[in-house]
Structures are given as structure tokens and as C-alpha cells.
Amino acid sequence: QQQVKQSPQSLIVQKGGISIINCAYENTAFDYFPWYQQFPGKGPALLIAIRPDVSEKKEGRFTISFNKSAKQFSLHIMDSQPGDSATYFCAASFTGGGNKLTFGTGTQLKVEL
Amino acid sequence: DGGITQSPKYLFRKEGQNVTLSCEQNLNHDAMYWYRQDPGQGLRLIYYSQIVNDFQKGDIAEGYSVSREKKESFPLTVTSAQKNPTAFYLCASSDGGRKQFFGPGTRLTVL
Numbered sequence: 001q002q003q004v005k006q007s008p009q010s011l012i013v014q015k016g017g018i019s020i021i022n023c024a025y026e027n028t029a030f031d032y033f034p035w036y037q038q039f040p041g042k043g044p045a046l047l048i049a050i051r052p053d054v055s056e057k058k059e060g061r062f063t064i065s066f067n068k069s070a071k072q073f074s075l076h077i078m079d080s081q082p083g084d085s086a087t088y089f090c091a092a093s094f095t096g097g098g099n100k101l102t103f104g105t106g107t108q109l110k111v112e113l
Numbered sequence: 114d115g116g117i118t119q120s121p122k123y124l125f126r127k128e129g130q131n132v133t134l135s136c137e138q139n140l141n142h143d144a145m146y147w148y149r150q151d152p153g154q155g156l157r158l159i160y161y162s163q164i165v166n167d168f169q170k171g172d173i174a175e176g177y178s179v180s181r182e183k184k185e186s187f188p189l190t191v192t193s194a195q196k197n198p199t200a201f202y203l204c205a206s207s208d209g210g211r212k213q214f215f216g217p218g219t220r221l222t223v224l
Contacts, residue, residue, distance in 0.1 A: 032211045043215035103155040
């Protein structure tokens with residue numbers, strides 16, 4: 001049972017544009033929602049994370065928007081750059097249970113010049 | 114230089130062989146995790162350990178085994194019982210909080 005659904009599977013954005021990746025979750029016990037960035041052949045790197053007590057978190061060009069009632073959260077990349085081209089994963093975990101992360105299936109982002 | 118190291122970077126296995134993937138961290142983290150990554154499927158949890166000498170199965174533990182004899186080490190053995198072991202294997206660690214930090218990965222290929 002996939003508990004975190006991510007879309008789109010792939011995304012092409014022009015340089016300077018806004019990249020938007022969406023995730024939806026099912027388990028209402030989830031209370032931590034991170035986004036990871038992964039370049040080919042490398043391990044994922046934590047980008048930004050949010051907890052459900054806030055609706056938005058911004059770090060530089062990266063923003064997470066969170067909608068608790070809809071059980072959805074999204075990553076916005078402002079002023080997208082070619083260096084942002086990577087695969088992005090959303091994830092979720094809940095308190096206890098080893099803080100295990102449940103991942104979405106990933107979005108391949110390509111930023112074109 | 115603190116971090117997580119995984120070795121080898123590439124590993125080739127013949128069918129019927131057991132192989133062990135290494136994961137070492139010098140971050141003094143208590144918790145360690147093993148994930149498997151397949152194209153289009155995201156990362157799936159194989160095993161995790163919250164403390165030395167203790168570990169729990171994740172979502173896809175069948176055909177895998179682990180040990181946690183030292184805080185800094187969490188090796189993963191892919192046994193011959195794992196029917197489709199070709200994948201990218203990622204180790205992660207955490208200080209007990211929510212943030213998990215990943216190593217560079219090992220790509221295992223079955224010949």
C-alpha cells in the first residue's frame with residue numbers, strides 16, 4: 001500500500017520558472033514531511049522539511065506548502081536553475097516507530113535554458 | 114570530516130551468492146537505516162536500528178539480514194534468498210530526531 005503519492009513523475013521547466021511537485025498522504029499519523037534532492041548516482045540530500053502545525057515553510061528558493069485538511073503538501077522551486085535538475089522525493093514519518101520514512105516515487109526535474 | 118560512507122560503490126554478484134554491503138558513520142548517530150531504490154519506486158525501507166545490538170525489519174526485509182554490533186557500523190547482507198537483488202542500496206543515519214542523512218549508495222548488480 002503506497003502511503004505517499006507523488007506527482008508528476010517528470011517535469012520540464014524553463015530557466016527562471018517555477019517548479020511545482022505535489023504529494024498526498026493517507027496516514028493521518030504522519031507528522032513530519034521532508035523533501036529530498038537526489039542527483040544521479042548519489043544519495044538523497046535533505047532539502048527542506050515541514051511539520052503540520054505550519055502551512056508554509058520557505059528556505060531560499062525552496063518553499064513547502066502544506067494543507068492538513070486535504071492531506072497534501074507541495075514543493076515549489078522559485079527561479080528554477082539548470083543546477084536544480086535532479087530527482088526530488090517527498091517523504092513522511094510519524095512519531096515513534098523508529099522515525100521511519102515513507103517515500104513518494106520521485107519526480108525527475110529538468111530545467112532547460 | 115563527518116559523514117556516512119558506503120562501500121563498495123559498485124558490486125557484482127553471481128546468482129546464489131551472499132554479499133555484504135558496508136555502511137559506516139562517524140556522526141555519532143544512534144539510528145541507522147537501509148533502503149533499497151529501484152527506478153520509479155522511490156526508496157523502500159529494508160531494516161533499521163535505533164540502538165546497538167537491536168534492529169527491526171522494514172517493509173521489504175525478506176532475503177536480507179543485518180547486524181549492529183557497533184554504533185558506527187550497520188552492514189547489510191543480501192542473501193541468495195533475495196530473488197531480485199539488483200538495485201541501488203542506500204544507508205542513512207539519524208541522531209534520533211527526524212532528519213535522516215544518506216550515504217552515497219552501493220549499486221548491486223546480479224550477473
